[in-house]
Amino acid sequence: MNDLIYLDNAATSHPKPEAVYLAVERALRQGASPGRGSYQQALSAERLVFDTRESIAELFNAPDSERIIFTANATNAINQALFGLLQPGDRVVTTSIEHNAVTRPLRALQDNGVDVVKVAADSRSGLVEENALKDACLEKTTKLLLVNHCSNVFGGMQPVEGLGDWCRERGIYFMIDGSQSAGSLPIDFQQLQVDLFAAPGHKSLLGPQGTGFLYVDKEIALRPLVYGGTGANSHSDLPPEDLPERLECGTLNLPGLAGLQAAVQFLLQTGTVNIREHELQTLSYLLDGLRSIDGVVLYGPEDIEKRGAAVSFNITGRDPAEVGFYLDHEAQIAVRVGLQCAPDAHRTINTYPHGTVRVSPGFFTTQAELDTFLAAIRNIAQRDA
Numbered sequence: 285m286n287d288l289i290y291l292d293n294a295a296t297s298h299p300k301p302e303a304v305y306l307a308v309e310r311a312l313r314q315g316a317s318p319g320r321g322s323y324q325q326a327l328s329a330e331r332l333v334f335d336t337r338e339s340i341a342e343l344f345n346a347p348d349s350e351r352i353i354f355t356a357n358a359t360n361a362i363n364q365a366l367f368g369l370l371q372p373g374d375r376v377v378t379t380s381i382e383h384n385a386v387t388r389p390l391r392a393l394q395d396n397g398v399d400v401v402k403v404a405a406d407s408r409s410g411l412v413e414e415n416a417l418k419d420a421c422l423e424k425t426t427k428l429l430l431v432n433h434c435s436n437v438f439g440g441m442q443p444v445e446g447l448g449d450w451c452r453e454r455g456i457y458f459m460i461d462g463s464q465s466a467g468s469l470p471i472d473f474q475q476l477q478v479d480l481f482a483a484p485g486h487k488s489l490l491g492p493q494g495t496g497f498l499y500v501d502k503e504i505a506l507r508p509l510v511y512g513g514t515g516a517n518s519h520s521d522l523p524p525e526d527l528p529e530r531l532e533c534g535t536l537n538l539p540g541l542a543g544l545q546a547a548v549q550f551l552l553q554t555g556t557v558n559i560r561e562h563e564l565q566t567l568s569y570l571l572d573g574l575r576s577i578d579g580v581v582l583y584g585p586e587d588i589e590k591r592g593a594a595v596s597f598n599i600t601g602r603d604p605a606e607v608g609f610y611l612d613h614e615a616q617i618a619v620r621v622g623l624q625c626a627p628d629a630h631r632t633i634n635t636y637p638h639g640t641v642r643v644s645p646g647f648f649t650t651q652a653e654l655d656t657f658l659a660a661i662r663n664i665a666q667r668d669a
Contacts (some may be wrong), residue, residue: 289617289653293646294436294464294624295595296486296493303546308492311446317535319515329538334547337528343548343556344481345463345472346499353498353531354541358463359385360509361498364531365459366390366430366532368506370481372397373612375425379412379442380404381629386461391406399425409585410440417447421456428457434464434592437629438584439567439641441465441592448477457504463487464592467551469560479504488559488593490551490647491544494537506531536658566645566654570595573658579665583640590655596624596633597641599665604641607664615660619643 285586292491311332316325318333333354338538355361363445370376374394378386380402389412394400403420405412412431421429429451434441444460459480460582465471466481467488473481478499485495500506508523513531551559567588574580579600585591601606608621622639623630630636645654 287616289615289656291643291645291649291653291657292618292620293649294487294494294642294644295620297488297490297646299490299648300490300543301550304491304543305552307546308539308543309658311539316538317319317515318538319529322533327429332538332545333536336541336548338349338550339350339545339552340497343552347474348502350527351500351502353484353500353528353535353581355496355498356494356537357486357496357559358461358482358484359384359496360497362386362461363389364498364509365500366393366478366481366508367509368531369457369504370398370427373399373425374427375399375423376422376428376430377401377403377417377426378430379417379432380632381410381412381442381626382430382432383438383463383629384462384627385463385627386430386432387628390660405440405629407633409436409590410583410633411442411585411590412433414443418450421451421454426456428459430459430461431458432461432463434462434468434594435584435626436464436594436631436635437624437640438583438596439464439592439594439627441590443590444476444478448479451479452477464594467547467556467559467603468563470556473499485540485544485547488646489544489547491547492540495540498529500531500533508533510534560569563648564588566649567591567593567595569651570645570658572644573654574661575659577662577665580622580661583635592643593646594642596635596642597623598635598640599661601662604639604655607661609642610664611657611660617657617660 316329318330337349337352390400403416448458457479464484466483479501481499485491486493514529514533516529581598583596604621611617620642
């Protein structure tokens with residue numbers, strides 16, 4: 285497996301910065317749980333959690349680190365936001381390119397009386413017109429606008445600047461699913477005026493799996509999704525009123541958060557502006573290479589500035605699963621094929637039900653690895669069907 289070329293960073297980033305691996309091991313060897321004792325090890329664990337919260341707040345310019353709620357992944361964060369906020373009779377506006385982490389909880393809420401409106405994206409670019417989103421929100425019962433910042437299927441980067449201000453003027457909450465964007469480009473919560481933001485720790489944030497967070501603006505009081513011990517307010521059978529403890533019951537994933545802290549420090553030191561510039565250079569090289577191969581059909585925005593690092597394509601006459609099989613078994617290249625947990629997005633770009641081949645380079649992907657990948661795709665495209 286040492287020769288594997290890993291190009292599935294949209295699923296989970298690999299490899300991680302070396303500091304991430306070391307931090308996870310160190311936390312495991314240290315032991316103790318945050319908030320579960322007053323002895324030195326427990327206090328050290330609590331300090332680590334606090335430092336991780338502070339680092340994330342710094343990376344995203346969150347006004348208060350206590351509004352950063354740790355979760356097991358982005359899916360848990362999204363569920364906490366949606367089920368903690370919406371009630372029967374509320375109306376939520378979203379898009380036709382959302383991941384199942386959004387569409388499935390919304391479907392469950394819809395079955396219980398929440399009005400869900402999906403605004404169609406353009407079939408070529410996969411992007412939604414800003415005015416179409418605004419028009420859909422004009423209904424008085426609209427409580428939430430939820431937008432996928434960057435498609436996990438074809439990498440379309442949805443413009444979100446200005447939506448937060450517009451929503452606040454109308455008393456509508458604004459939520460971003462940052463699963464594919466967090467860590468790969470500069471994001472400023474205060475500038476965006478975002479009320480809720482969900483992200484996993486294991487993708488472009490470069491941390492371990494089993495980590496994620498939800499940012500909750502100070503104007504929002506969410507109902508807890510899970511109830512249990514928090515290490516505080518132990519005398520009461522009610523959850524604490526204050527964040528983050530109100531939404532963080534049970535023992536936190538300390539080794540995971542230690543790795544996430546190391547990853548976020550790497551991002552802060554490297555700079556998300558530099559990471560985005562590197563991503564654009566990698567994307568440009570990859571897209572130019574794919575466009576040069578006869579039979580390759582690309583999906584998503586033409587403008588590279590409107591793209592994240594997930595690139596979807598098909599080869600005329602080839603099933604995506606067939607292409608993925610050849611890449612895996614003959615070239616030792618890992619990509620994602622099929623629907624990528626986003627069937628609505630594939631319906632939007634007319635690739636349902638077979639889906640696409642998705643290639644997603646990461647920060648540590650080399651040009652030599654991309655050259656090997658492009659050579660393999662060229663070989664597959666030139667074979668007799």
